[in-house]
Amino acid sequence: MRRIVIPLTAALMFVAAVSGAQTSVTAPQPKLPAWDADFTVGITSNSPADEGRHHGGPEARGEARFDVGHYWTQHVKTEAGVAFLNTWDDYEYESIPVQGLPAGGYAILSTSVRMTVLTPALTYQFLENEFAHPYVSIAARIGFLETHVTRYPQTYTQNRITYSVSALDRTDMSVAARPVVAAGYKSYFNERAFMRSELQASFGADGSPHPALRIGFGFDF
Secondary structure, three states: HHHHHHHHHHHHHHHHHHHHHHHHHOOOOOOOOOOOEEEEEEEEEOOOOOOOOOOOOOOOEEEEEEEEEEEEEOEEEEEEEEEEEEOEEEEEEEEEEEEOEEEEEEEEEEEEEEEEEEEEEEEOOOOOOOOEEEEEEEEEEEEEEEEEEEEOOOEEOOOEEEEEEEOOOEEEEEEEEEEEEEEEEEOOOOOOOOEEEEEEEEEEOOEEEEEEEEEEEEEOO
């Protein structure tokens, strides 16, 4: 009887091991998310030339941004963002030729400026855990600048010479693309929801870096 039980037990153990191995091989793996989306707010700056200004230096602007990204691998993704900057106003003097005034006269131009920014990016994400994913990105910052210029009809007197300026109401559009480098961090609350923080630098028309900082929330899907 013992001679029969020992081979039978060994055979059963062999079948169980083979069955377990097959189960472990064929068990479905958890599917990684293919997309993510987030909404962030922050502070950014541009060179004066990129904002259509002819004076002053970089100024801080508020920014609201929405991003959508697609993962090609666990670490590499492409993403595209659209940002809306707060509208700002500016004033400048315009030189006008006036007979009898060698240096000419002047008029005051009022401008209202609005910028919308598209940001396509290539991102590499580090680590493979469930909680923290630092990343680096290279991107392009494509700014669409809308400038509304107005001039009210006025009469001036300079050096006893009186002259008038006519009304002006004009809207100008311009587009500028600038390179961007960025580094950030995705901190997960659970398997899908995360907080995103990022520090970036764009290189403006003056060649100098202009920093931006943003933070917000998103989810994988």
